[in-house]
Amino acid sequence: MLSLALKNITRQRVRTSLTVLGITIGIAAIVALGSISEGINETINKEMRFLGGTIIVVEKDSSGMITGFRGSEITQEQVEEIEELPGVKDVAPIIMRVGRLIPGKGTSHLIVGLDPKDIDYFKGKATEIESGRSLEEGDTYSAIIGKKVAERGNLDVGDFIRIKDKDFEVVGILEEIRGDLDFMIVIPIDTMMELYNLDTYRALYVIPEDVAEVEDLAEMIESEFYDLSTITTKEISKQMSEIVERIRFYTIGVASISALVGGLGVMNTMIMSVMERRREIGILKAIGATNKFVLFQILTESSIMSMIGGILGLFFGYLGIRMLNFYSTGMVYGILTPQLAFLGLGFAFCLGIFGGLYPAYSAASISPVEALRYE
Numbered sequence: 001m002l003s004l005a006l007k008n009i010t011r012q013r014v015r016t017s018l019t020v021l022g023i024t025i026g027i028a029a030i031v032a033l034g035s036i037s038e039g040i041n042e043t044i045n046k047e048m049r050f051l052g053g054t055i056i057v058v059e060k061d062s063s064g065m066i067t068g069f070r071g072s073e074i075t076q077e078q079v080e081e082i083e084e085l086p087g088v089k090d091v092a093p094i095i096m097r098v099g100r101l102i103p104g105k106g107t108s109h110l111i112v113g114l115d116p117k118d119i120d121y122f123k124g125k126a127t128e129i130e131s132g133r134s135l136e137e138g139d140t141y142s143a144i145i146g147k148k149v150a151e152r153g154n155l156d157v158g159d160f161i162r163i164k165d166k167d168f169e170v171v172g173i174l175e176e177i178r179g180d181l182d183f184m185i186v187i188p189i190d191t192m193m194e195l196y197n198l199d200t201y202r203a204l205y206v207i208p209e210d211v212a213e214v215e216d217l218a219e220m221i222e223s224e225f226y227d228l229s230t231i232t233t234k235e236i237s238k239q240m241s242e243i244v245e246r247i248r249f250y251t252i253g254v255a256s257i258s259a260l261v262g263g264l265g266v267m268n269t270m271i272m273s274v275m276e277r278r279r280e281i282g283i284l285k286a287i288g289a290t291n292k293f294v295l296f297q298i299l300t301e302s303s304i305m306s307m308i309g310g311i312l313g314l315f316f317g318y319l320g321i322r323m324l325n326f327y328s329t330g331m332v333y334g335i336l337t338p339q340l341a342f343l344g345l346g347f348a349f350c351l352g353i354f355g356g357l358y359p360a361y362s363a364a365s366i367s368p369v370e371a372l373r374y375e
Contacts, residue, residue, distance in 0.1 A: 005300040008273065016305060019262075019269040023309025023351060024316060026259025027344045031317025032324070033251035034343070035334030041244045042178070042335055054121065055218050056231040057082070057204040069096055073200040078225065082206060085224065087217045089209040092118035093201040095192050101153070101161045101185065109149055110184045111163060113192025119144075121205045123174060123181060132157035132172035140191050144172035146182040161185070164195050178333060206230075259347060262309065266355025270302050274363045282368045291364040298363050302356025303349060310348025314341055 009016050059072035074093070083091045095113035114122055116135035135144060143161060150173045153161065160167045168187060176182055193199065208217045218230040274281070281294060321334040 002300065005297065005304055008277070009301050009305055012269075012273070015269055015272070019265045020305055020309040020312065022262035022265040023259070023306050023348055024262075024312040026255065026262040026351075027310050027313025027348050028317040028320065029255035029258045029313075030252055030347060031314055031336065031340060031344045032320040032334065033255045034248065034340045035317070035321045035336050036324075037244060037248040037251055038335040038337055038340060039178075039333045040247060055206040055208065055214060055221070057206055057221060057228055058202070058231070060227055060229045069202040072202050074202070074204055074228070075200055078228070079201070079204060082204065082221060082225075085217070085220060087209050087213055087220070088206060090118075090121070090207040092121045092205040092207070093189060093203075094118075094122065094205060095189060095196075095198065095202045097192075097196060099163060101149075101163050110180070111192070112184055112186045113189035114186055115189050118205070119186065121207060122186070127177055127181065128175050129172045130175040132170070134172055135186065135188060139171070139188050141166060141168045141187075142171045143168040143185055143187045144174060145170055145186075146174050146184045147176035148182040149185060163187070166195060256347070259351060263306075263351035263355045266302050266306055266352060267358060269305070270298060270356050270359035271362070273301070274298065274359045278366060281363050281366050285366065285368040294366075295360045295364040298360035299353060299356045302359070303352035306348045306352025306355065307345070310345045313348065314344050317344065 057074070058069050059074060061071065079091055079093055082088060092115065097111045097113075098108050099111045100108055101111075112122065114135070116137055116139060119134050129144065130147065132144070135142060143163075145155065145161070149155070150170075153159075155161065155170055155173075157170055157173060159170050161170060162168070163185070174181060187195075189201075206217070206221065208214050214232055218232050221228060221230050281289075284294065285291075318336050321336055325333045
């Protein structure tokens with residue numbers, strides 16, 4: 001049956017090739033777009049891991065991290081009061097500003113001001129300094145930069161970058177984590193306050209003594225300070241998971257439409273094939289081929305075409321992911337997971353069955369006598 005199926009689908013090579021191409025494009029789209037949502041999910045998981053059980057405290061109605069918590073102003077008095085709350089292990093003030101640097105003029109980066117002793121709360125203990133050192137007490141015009149910042153500006157330890165007409169020495173470069181940290185610049189918080197003429201903080205990282213009590217501590221802070229709001233890792237994770245699921249639904253949904261069009265191409269090809277081979281099918285049935293044999297013969301042919309398209313789609317989808325990862329320089333990247341690969345191949349197989357079912361049923365229903373009269 002397999003050898004006969006291969007012989008039949010190679011009779012009309014152009015038509016078969018176009019059908020396989022349709023499946024290939026659809027599956028490649030599913031794999032490529034699905035990999036982007038997997039990449040987003042992986043990035044979020046990494047962000048959650050380095051935040052750990054941290055509570056982020058900002059002023060109510062302020063913007064998010066991407067804009068540096070714009071509109072949030074927290075005073076030193078509030079910091080000291082939060083430090084006195086029961087269950088608080090440490091409080092790390094933070095300032096964020098979106099700005100440009102030289103080299104790299106024209107490209108905006110997130111500039112972060114931190115106390116050198118609090119650097120681990122921001123980057124996470126799992127993220128290492130790839131070259132150079134971390135910020136230390138007494139540093140003023142020193143900076144550690146993300147991997148992508150270094151690559152874009154062709155920077156190395158000992159080089160200087162300019163922020164608001166001040167030169168900062170690059171003392172450390174963080175390892176690449178494929179996350180927001182790759183695009184950040186961290187400088188001492190006192191220097192940042194002086195640089196931007198600030199006397200308040202944009203946000204606080206509150207580290208609880210017991211991670212299990214993080215939600216209770218967050219509620220306590222909000223009840224004690226009516227003008228402040230808290231964001232916990234659990235809340236961020238829930239919100240991000242919902243966003244990722246929506247992205248995954250829409251991207252794979254859109255790609256599936258393309259794949260379904262390919263499935264209709266399979267159906268059209270198999271209908272044409274059955275019509276052209278009507279007399280041949282009649283002869284097969286006349287010499288003893290059962291309806292079941294004819295049915296499975298046509299389904300085998302449609303499945304082979306779809307699986308060839310699925311394998312090619314998987315290959316070209318993976319190729320597209322590699323190109324995306326290379327040319328996006330880490331801003332967006334895709335991950336081809338085994339689950340996504342099996343989804344693509346499984347979808348291709350289902351399209352083959354779907355596309356071949358009606359033609360197979362039609363072929364199995366052919367009367368041998370009528371088929372032998374067919375010209």
